[in-house]
Amino acid sequence: MNTKFGVFYNKQFNCLMLAFNNKPITASEKINNVLILKNENNIVGINIFDVKKEINKNFIINEPEIYEYISYELKDVIVLKNLPQFIVGKIIKCNKIPDTHLSACEVDIKSEVLKIVCGAKNAREGIYVVVATDGSWMPNGVQIVKGKLRGFDSEGMLCSAKELGIEEGKFNSDGIIELSEKYQINLGKEFKG
Template sequence: MNKKMGVFFNKQFNCLLLSFDNKPITTTEKHANIAILKNKNDIVGINIFDVKIKIEKNYILNNDEIYEYISTELKDIVKTENLPHFIVGKIIKCNKIPDTHLSSCEVDISTEVLKIVCGAKNARENIYVVVATDGSWMPSGMQIVKGKLRGYVSEGMLCSARELQLQSNKFNEEGIIELDESYRSNLGKAFLG
């Protein structure tokens, strides 16, 4: 269900290369110092030129500083490209998958109901949660994609505070984030932390 983002540094061109998918590039869009590489409408990679962080001798990168830099550089592009983001959802059905620790959940995100397989012990009906939709990028660099787990369709992910790298005490440390009733009016809207 997750795809790992490849992050590479080209020292000769002072460029961070982000690889999301191994599809051929059909179009390229330029935004300031960022080139977005696409296959039809899907973003398959991004190149960030004139990198302004200290790069060590290691050319394959995956540390927190790099991801923080990437997030900052891509913030406006992500908005203009209208990429999926983290949204508020509500679990309306939650059934244990036999012989596993997993649950098959139906999650209302206002515009549709997603089927999501979740391994958190606190997943249950009638709680508000944070949903990473298909195509979303986690802070770790993992991409959420539709797939199947144990034969059950999963169209996104229910997020924990740790997975979103939230340092707030207002969210439980174990399991998925449980949002209070005040989030009812935000169903289907962006979760801002």
Template sequence: MQKRKYGIYYNQQFNVLMVSFNNDLAVTEVAEVNNLTVLKHDNEIVAINIFNPELKFERGLVSEDPKAYGYVQKVIADLVEVEQDVQFKIGKVLSCQPIEGTHLSLCEVNLGDEVKQIVCGAKNVRQDLLVVVATPGSFLPNGLKIEAGKLRGIDSYGMLCSARELEIAPGIYNDQGIIELDDKFTSKVGESFWGTHYENHQ
């Protein structure tokens, strides 16, 4: 069985751990399996909801939290074989060009194993900046799912994140515009931002 990459988000209001398999397929079927709600497109599983999880979470964003991933892998093991998907990556802006007539910039961002085009509206975005990238399929703490799409008709594959959008306490990173990581993160381009954040601040 081929392993599926996935991301997770905890919905505090409904006490449900949402497992997403990072695709844009429409849900055509909902089934209850082993006390799990399984969402499918035809026969393909596109998401699984784990209601009343045994683990307790204090915040919505649990992406790349090792305990959360270990729990999810155990619970859904009978349905699908999975591996963790790094959704919030450390990136480096390779180029940054203003989009005429807008406040937006067109950026090429190195994510380690690939370069992605991302449209960004932050004033502090610039070439050579080390940033935090929410890749398509990832969930922000408020539950917003990041999708590939178009801004002003230009393809964009992810979002450059601010500390506020990631609900990081003020003062840890710059609080104006997108996060600006210092040079010590240069060797970590493509790696999990949250893994590094947990190591440094928890």
């Protein structure tokens, strides 16, 4: 196989993510601390949670396709920069999309302004939020990619506490996370929960 893939480490969730290609995920299977991501019957990625624990156990799965990727393809791994996946942003514009529950938002992340479609009721101008940028991997194994919703560009996602696996009660649980004003000094920086 000549497939190259990306290796990402999410320090916040202690998760090693292997992406073999960027096909949509249609199914997943969990074996111990490993989430196998599939497109139909093809494996498109693997998320290994609690990495130190798995490495200490000499991580092995008895599934031929996974073994083949891990043992034969590692020589072709492209290690991507460990860029923060979840960053602090500020909604600077928020307009309801007619006949939907969605809003078209413009979100300042300091280095640029992203267009993001959001379905949360609490999305509004002036609040600080947590942004999953294009290419980010959510804890459940879904990769965030640019696209269109209802004809509007969406270049990321505004995150709720539940989507980020943050303990209940730490942030509001109804809709996207609303960060306090103290986060304005962290605009464009990694969100550390």
